[in-house]
Amino acid sequence: MNTPHPQQPIGIFDSGIGGLTVVKEIIRLLPNESLIYFGDTARVPYGTKSDSTIKEYSVQDTKFLLTHNVKLIVVACNSASSVALDEIKSRTDKPVVGVIKPGAEAAVIASHHKRIAIIGTNATVSSRAYEHEIHKFNSEIDVAGKACPLFVPIVEEGWMDHEIAFLTAKEYLFSLKKFAYDTMILGCTHYPLLKNVIRKVVGENVTLIDSGIETAKQVKNILTEMNLLNPSNQKPNRKYFVSDLPHKFKEIGEMFLGEKIERITKIDL
Amino acid sequence: MNTPHPQQPIGIFDSGIGGLTVVKEIIRLLPNESLIYFGDTARVPYGTKSDSTIKEYSVQDTKFLLTHNVKLIVVACNSASSVALDEIKSRTDKPVVGVIKPGAEAAVIASHHKRIAIIGTNATVSSRAYEHEIHKFNSEIDVAGKACPLFVPIVEEGWMDHEIAFLTAKEYLFSLKKFAYDTMILGCTHYPLLKNVIRKVVGENVTLIDSGIETAKQVKNILTEMNLLNPSNQKPNRKYFVSDLPHKFKEIGEMFLGEKIERITKIDL
Numbered sequence: 208m209n210t211p212h213p214q215q216p217i218g219i220f221d222s223g224i225g226g227l228t229v230v231k232e233i234i235r236l237l238p239n240e241s242l243i244y245f246g247d248t249a250r251v252p253y254g255t256k257s258d259s260t261i262k263e264y265s266v267q268d269t270k271f272l273l274t275h276n277v278k279l280i281v282v283a284c285n286s287a288s289s290v291a292l293d294e295i296k297s298r299t300d301k302p303v304v305g306v307i308k309p310g311a312e313a314a315v316i317a318s319h320h321k322r323i324a325i326i327g328t329n330a331t332v333s334s335r336a337y338e339h340e341i342h343k344f345n346s347e348i349d350v351a352g353k354a355c356p357l358f359v360p361i362v363e364e365g366w367m368d369h370e371i372a373f374l375t376a377k378e379y380l381f382s383l384k385k386f387a388y389d390t391m392i393l394g395c396t397h398y399p400l401l402k403n404v405i406r407k408v409v410g411e412n413v414t415l416i417d418s419g420i421e422t423a424k425q426v427k428n429i430l431t432e433m434n435l436l437n438p439s440n441q442k443p444n445r446k447y448f449v450s451d452l453p454h455k456f457k458e459i460g461e462m463f464l465g466e467k468i469e470r471i472t473k474i475d476l
Numbered sequence: 477m478n479t480p481h482p483q484q485p486i487g488i489f490d491s492g493i494g495g496l497t498v499v500k501e502i503i504r505l506l507p508n509e510s511l512i513y514f515g516d517t518a519r520v521p522y523g524t525k526s527d528s529t530i531k532e533y534s535v536q537d538t539k540f541l542l543t544h545n546v547k548l549i550v551v552a553c554n555s556a557s558s559v560a561l562d563e564i565k566s567r568t569d570k571p572v573v574g575v576i577k578p579g580a581e582a583a584v585i586a587s588h589h590k591r592i593a594i595i596g597t598n599a600t601v602s603s604r605a606y607e608h609e610i611h612k613f614n615s616e617i618d619v620a621g622k623a624c625p626l627f628v629p630i631v632e633e634g635w636m637d638h639e640i641a642f643l644t645a646k647e648y649l650f651s652l653k654k655f656a657y658d659t660m661i662l663g664c665t666h667y668p669l670l671k672n673v674i675r676k677v678v679g680e681n682v683t684l685i686d687s688g689i690e691t692a693k694q695v696k697n698i699l700t701e702m703n704l705l706n707p708s709n710q711k712p713n714r715k716y717f718v719s720d721l722p723h724k725f726k727e728i729g730e731m732f733l734g735e736k737i738e739r740i741t742k743i744d745l
Binding site for chain 1: 630
């Protein structure tokens with residue numbers, strides 16, 4: 208095992224653009240860190256694909272990040288974190304952080320009535336990955352999940368404040384109503400951009416858990432424990448790679464990231 | 477060149493499930509023909525990908541159909557027909573039919589005022605493939621296009637009669653209103669399932685062109701001209717292949733096809 212060095216970058220991958228909401232939180236919490244982001248835009252979305260396909264693609268994404276000598280890998284994709292995390296961990300000795308465990312842990316702490324709702328893609332919800340993690344913390348918590356496939360294209364159209372977003376949220380979340388949850392996990396990296404409309408539908412008494420924020424906290428904890436935080440105050444290097452359509456990634460990506468993306472490179476995996 | 481035989485199957489491919497609306501029309505018009513369908517469900521959708529990626533995938537799909545000794549190839553995918561048809565034709569001596577030209581020709585005949593609107597995925601609309609075909613028939617026709625990315629997931633949710641479908645259609649089609657078209661091409665194989673809601677928004681005076689129906693007619697014409705219509709009255713063989721998630725394909729596919737799908741095989745390309 209090569210000992211990692213604090214100045215090495217953090218590697219982050221997602222099936223596409225959504226992982227940038229996780230990057231946003233990592234930048235906010237760890238502004239000195241260099242980052243390598245890979246968005247697999249040629250094969251997006253992962254959420255509609257089978258477990259074995261998601262595993263295969265995730266391993267390829269991980270191998271790409273490892274060629275950039277990253278010190279830690281963030282799987283900033285709920286579908287890949289749900290089904291491929293063990294497979295990824297078996298391929299590297301670097302620490303690997305998914306978005307499921309941090310989100311699950313935060314939800315367990317937040318839920319006073321032990322009733323947690325989870326929304327995400329078909330793959331994330333049907334994998335029951337959040338449920339399994341939640342039950343590792345506390346087996347007495349009741350969990351209900353609901354897949355919301357229209358949310359991703361609504362965000363990518365920029366319709367976050369449109370009536371269609373509100374009606375779609377109402378339609379999807381209606382079936383959860385009788386479950387009487389007090390905490391909801393936004394189990395897809397696109398969903399933080401729909402926080403306002405989801406808040407309108409679920410009301411003020413539900414705690415919304417943003418897995419991106421929780422994941423960034425865990426990345427900071429691990430790097431701190433391992434003495435791998437970058438002590439340098441020099442401008443960090445942030446590089447973005449995609450497997451297709453770099454221009455579209457830049458255009459929509461800056462909305463997700465809340466800042467300019469200077470350099471995007473298209474690669475073939 | 478091997479001379480094709482009337483009893484060989486017709487090969488049809490699409491990025492996923494939408495091509496089944498074309499299959500439905502082929503079955504209606506040519507009930508004696510055996511069919512091989514391939515849906516590239518591991519890599520769906522093509523519409524969000526770059527031209528070079530769509531070409532690469534389409535060539536792989538074509539090669540798969542050719543291994544099944546098909547007599548004619550239908551590219552039942554607007555995105556692939558828009559950008560990859562020449563590439564596909566260069567790889568085989570079998571006749572290749574896309575969905576663009578038949579749809580364009582039917583629209584030209586239908587449009588008395590020479591103003592045609594085209595709706596489809598981002599790739600189809602920005603390729604301007606329908607526009608180019610229309611102008612080959614008549615260069616004086618005015619054309620306007622509008623990409624409608626939410627239509628596909630709305631159909632796949634089965635929300636064809638929901639207010640969300642209506643509002644989304646209104647939102648997308650509003651910008652076309654001032655163009656004053658009399659004919660609209662449904663330039664995506666999912667869209668025939670939204671015909672009712674689109675009709676409500678555009679009114680009774682617009683002719684809606686279903687490329688699937690027009691493509692089936694052209695397939696019949698070509699097979700007739702080449703003496704390749706299957707004369708047998710035996711039950712034809714219809715085989716369905718997908719690259720991922722055969723169960724989901726069966727479930728949604730029967731809604732598209734309007735009949736049972738007996739056998740679906742998952743393959744790796």
